Amino acid sequence: MTTDCLNCPLRQRPVFEPMKGNELDFMRKFKTGELEINAGTTLMLEGTNSPQLYTALKGMGLRYKTLKSGERQVINFVLPGDFIGLQAGVMQEMQHSVEATTDMKLCVFDRKNLWRLFRDCPERAYDLTWLAAVEEHLLGENLAILGHMNGLRRIASAFVRLHDRGAALGLAHNGRMPLPYKQQDLADALGLSLVHTNKTLRHLRKGGAVRWMNGQLEVLDYDLLCGIAGLDPGRRAILRPLI
Amino acid sequence: MTTDCLNCPLRQRPVFEPMKGNELDFMRKFKTGELEINAGTTLMLEGTNSPQLYTALKGMGLRYKTLKSGERQVINFVLPGDFIGLQAGVMQEMQHSVEATTDMKLCVFDRKNLWRLFRDCPERAYDLTWLAAVEEHLLGENLAILGHMNGLRRIASAFVRLHDRGAALGLAHNGRMPLPYKQQDLADALGLSLVHTNKTLRHLRKGGAVRWMNGQLEVLDYDLLCGIAGLDPGRRAILRPLI
DNA sequence: CGTTGAATTGACAAGTTTCAAGTCTTGTGG
DNA sequence: CCACAAGACTTGAAACTTGTCAATTCAACG
Known part of the structure; x- marks a missing residue:
């Protein structure tokens, strides 16, 4: 049995913008399940697309690019609450890979429902853009x-x-x-x-x-x-x- | 007299995703005017908010952060077609400054209409998120x-x-x-x-x-x-x- | 035990910054 | 028209930071 968004322990944290009523309702439909993966699993691979999008619930991971020389640039550390796969969602393919460093638990969404999110829940669409802007800010700091x-x-x-x-x-x-x-x-x-x-x-x-x-x-x-x-x-x- | 979006010379460029009919209509209403600024003008200032958002039409500029030490990190070079002010639009304030290096011409939008964009034109909202994702990708490369x-x-x-x-x-x-x-x-x-x-x-x-x-x-x-x-x-x- | 992957250490080479000075260009006022 | 000032660009030398190479230690595991 997966956790209902209503009881999501992450959502209560004061770092996160509170959701309005209809947003929460929408998310409960948008969420398609949960995924548990082992440490070392590659969740998304640079250059490929993924039918799923995720929000990290537990565990930690890494986003990284692999350079032609074989070296690796870690773009960011993935902690609970991080959204994974936005690039794959809106662009053709991921521009970086995501790997689980520890065992992880993730909230799963279907990429094909992403458009419905934009159409039916503009509040959530706005938040997604906001998230992308925060990500951009963090990369700028890096x-x-x-x-x-x-x-x-x-x-x-x-x-x-x-x-x-x-x-x-x-x-x-x-x-x-x-x-x-x-x-x-x-x-x-x-x-x-x-x-x-x-x-x-x-x-x-x-x-x-x-x-x-x-x-x-x-x-x-x-x-x-x-x-x-x-x-x-x-x-x-x-x-x-x-x- | 400002250019009508219909005749926007940038839009024809093959780097840009073509707009569907209703998107173009929406943009014509969303656009509130054009702005010409002189070289050296600070268009947006880190830590402040701006009532306006822009798309660069002509000229070049810089996005940069000023560090506590007084040094400057240039985040990116601003060229025609670049959208300016997304952070100010969705977050509380800009996390970097934007300055015109040459004289520039910009397409102007009202920040307060941004929410209307999400509500009334999900296609454009999607594109805005896409743009943010592209920006994130570019920063990752940097x-x-x-x-x-x-x-x-x-x-x-x-x-x-x-x-x-x-x-x-x-x-x-x-x-x-x-x-x-x-x-x-x-x-x-x-x-x-x-x-x-x-x-x-x-x-x-x-x-x-x-x-x-x-x-x-x-x-x-x-x-x-x-x-x-x-x-x-x-x-x-x-x-x-x-x- | 032997093996493996991670962490640690020392010595040296390479890349980069800092300092200091000089040149070139442009615009301005005498 | 020239002298001057300001800003950008250029250059050399010395000091410092960081990378590379090569070994060694350590802990976990079969």
Whole structure:
């Protein structure tokens, strides 16, 4: 038995824009089921299309592009609440792949109903566009990070932002949250070599700002970490819709 | 007298998805006028909202973020056909600024009519989301470029992609097109220092692949340039809608 | 145990930034 | 018409950051 959208535990989180009555009704029809996948599963493959769209409910994953050289650029980390497959939905095909890092549970939608969403539920269509705009904003921030920060600041920024996302989802407690990625994943996200990432992690650990071991992130000194990252510790998360 | 959407010269370009009859009708009502601005004008400012949305018709501009340190990350180059202000439209405020590099002519829409677009013209709403997805794709590519390429390849990639965009818009002839930016703009887009950008440009010039002087880009050897950039010379532009 | 994948470390090479200075172009006012 | 100022572009040298190569350690697993 799948969870009814009515009781969706994610929706209650204050990061997500509340749904109006008819939106919720629509989503209950739009949702076609749930999917559980194992760690390591490729959910979407760059260059292909997918008959399904998803919202992550549990677990974590990665969006990435594979370059001609065989290298990998991690575009973003996938956490609960993230919508997956918008590109496949509106464009011809995915421009990046999505892979499950841990076991995941996903909410499943049919791509062929996407047009009905635009036609019958403009509120949800608006939210979908909003979500795309938020995504664009986040990528813009990533770009600025890669373009203007050295390794230390990049990693500090990544940790602050992951921690904030985790906190907004209720995954973080006292600065600790699960972060089940490999150093290579982080390196590929930040455009750093594995070796340099490793050495910088040690540096941060010795500095007492943050530790990341055995898939656990521990933010020991949030203000210090924000200081290294050049981020304002008081800034607010952007409100976004949940699809 | 402003141009009627019926005769919009941009719309004819094959890069843009053709509009269906009712879409065109809707756009004629949605458009509230045209705006001409001088080079140097800031069209949208990060952190503010704008009552208007635009589509660039003529001229070129820049989207950029200003970092706390005062540095600038150029997110993208604005060319004719680009939609400006989606973030302001759906989110609370712009997350980046937009500035005119040359004199520009823009098609103007009222932000307050955006909701009507979603309600009354789902086709256009769909296209707007599509556009956001394309934007996300482009940013993802930029990210991969910053993350994995050295200065030479970054600049080569930027030139190939600008050239292709220009060619699709009919701005390029025999590999030549206007590119009225400063070296500093390119450096800020690619996350390179001005000095290194300059030296790398000389390197490319000497190699005979491409020249960029006096606001003119001359692609002398497209295949060579693609080779440096690590791009496939035969790849196709992504079809996208025009708003 | 041996194997595998991940994390760690040191040494060196390469790429990039920073600093500092000089040139070229353009527009302006005397 | 010339002198000057401002902005963009160019260049060289030194310092620094980061990548690459090569080994080693560590933990999990059959």
